[in-house]
Amino acid sequence: MQTFFIAPTRLNVGLTSVTLGVVRCLQNQGLKVGFVKPVAQDRNVCDVERSTHFARQICQLDVPDALPANYAIEQVSIDETDDLLEEIITMSMAAGKDADVLVVEGLHPDPSNPFTTQLNTEMALGLQATVILVSDASEKNISEEIKIAERQFRNEGVQVGGVILNKAPADFDKAALQAEIGELKIWGVVQFDSKLLAPRTIDVALHLNAEIIVKGELTKRRVSETVVAARAVPEVIRRLKPGALIVSSGDRDDVILATALAASNGVQLAGLILTHNTELNETVRAFTEMAFHTGIPVLRTEGDSFSTALAISQVPTAVPADDKDRMSLVMNSVAEQLDSDALHVGVQTKGAHHLSPPAFRYQLIQKARNANKRIVLPEGEEPRTINAAIACEEKGIARCVLLGNRAVIEGIAASQGLTLPASLEILDPEEIRAQYVAPMVELRKSKGLTEIQALRQLEDNVVLGTMMLAIDEVDGLVSGAIHTTANTIRPALQLIKTAPGSSIVSSVFFMLMPEQVLVYGDCAVNPNPDADQLAEIAAQSAYSAKAFGIDPKVAMISYSTGQSGTGVDVDKVRSATEIAKARHPQLMIDGPLQYDAASVLEVGQQKAPGSLVAGQATVFVFPDLNTGNTTYKAVQRSADVVSVGPMLQGLRKPVNDLSRGALVDDIVFTIALTAIQAEQMLG
Known part of the structure; x- marks a missing residue:
């Protein structure tokens, strides 16, 4: 060692x-x-x-x-x-x-x-x-x-x-x-990098021993700049930017109103600190009440503005023990700037290991960078999507294309304190929509689609983005932050269609467990697949796992293990297992297996002795959407596990769906997945 x-x-x-x-x-x-x-x-x-x-x-x-x-x-x-x-x-x-x-x-x-x-x-x-x-x-x-x-x-x-x-x-x-x-x-x-030093507003509040007047997003917002409101309002307004912590006496009604207006306009201010132990004027507070429901924290302290600003500058730079998000950013930033080859030299591995979550994320980003694909994002005016596109552009993960009005996108970015890279591509749907009418009519001529119908359908940016993919102007599509799964998949099925050899589209989640990455399918698309479809889902999921560096050992999940149970549901899983094995003899597949028999070695050896999958499964195929979706969310929430996906499989070109609760990092990883799929489909 x-x-x-x-x-x-x-x-x-x-x-x-x-x-x-x-x-x-x-x-x-x-x-x-x-x-x-x-x-x-x-x-x-x-x-x-x-x-x-x-x-x-x-x-x-x-x-x-x-x-x-x-x-x-x-x-x-x-x-x-x-x-x-x-x-x-x-x-x-x-x-x-x-x-x-x-x-x-x-x-x-x-x-x-x-x-x-x-x-x-x-x-x-x-x-x-x-x-x-x-x-x-x-x-x-x-x-x-x-x-x-x-x-x-x-x-x-x-x-x-x-x-x-x-x-x-x-x-x-x-x-x-x-x-x-x-x-x-x-x-x-x-x-x-000064951004990595930014404390949360709650860290400042604790350091000042300040009274919390309005809690807001006290634990989420970060302080990048302290603005002492000692000058006229026009000077203060210029500094009302995301991350700004405003320090003002409570009798500066003009400053309070300007701060409230900025908050109402979506500017993510770090907070407002009232000095001299002052309070908001009741009339002003009533007038600005809605602004203080936007998440901006309001604090009060006894000191004057100068001494308060000085105290803020002395907040310890060490990352507090409960600030996991900031330390994760710091760690990842340091890791990216180290000579990994020098560290790796001389390290003797003790044999094959499961693919760990950090290694999976790292390999995902590296493979996406190498692929250098152009990915269209139809929800181009959605704040998380803009943030993710900027991250992908800056880190070289993919060449993103935002569909939306440039002025709107620039305004949203500015309100979040983000700078759009000059190289980030923005296309206005109003300006490009007409050029896709004829290709869409040609693709759907067997369905009798007219130009008027095509133009109407292209008003949906997901359809527009899918057409860009269909005629090879982009390499992949990611949507779903504000659209349903059906909204994302339906145009893909109509315009992209399934890949050769695939009869259905299914999905997988990559579950980043503490020790290894597991694959769950299908948890997002098919409500009640029959045995034949379930066998196809198993094969699709296995090949997806293999493509992302995970050794596929496929467990067909049921409420019963082996031959012990009877009934329509378990019989379907048993039949699907036999079909999958016959069609894909090179894959390691076993079932039906209960979840514990598939995942816990001791249980697997007891319930399915001799199985090469039981107790060591890496791919879990669930019998229906109800079981799969419930299981993935239960594991994700109760075990605090990060899930990447859903990644769609079975389409001719990569289209991927997002959860409407997706975080910026979730979108970035989904874009990376899509870029890698696009590269693999070329092979």
């Missing part, structure tokens, strides 16, 4: 962020990763050891509790360092059991506890670890600092593999630093 020991060269280098970014980067490579923070640092910010906490919550790792810092200090002070190291190594080995690589987070240098530097060295030496130094790229004399830290480890016989530079300014010269530090390789340069 490879062990990496992450050691900072000084205080405040962002050790937790970089360490967990390393964990995520390794997970993205499909490696099984263990993590441990052997000794907790001083807990001034919160009573939770954040590295351990986030590794459990986000990386889904089984991480042992860190030893308290005061305990470690006491052990060193009474000359029991050997016993302490034995305890640390035992804990670390347990954390790395069955892992390909173990990541160990060291201690910050602490002037009040000079033992920390020596303990880092002894831990790395005892674990036979390769040290990765973490340094702050914004500091002066960084090369000397790195050399000193490297020398301290090497003089004790510890191997130093590389250095990761954090908080790098935009003009950071990596080549110049590499020349200065010699043979020690730079394994990553993480650019400074």
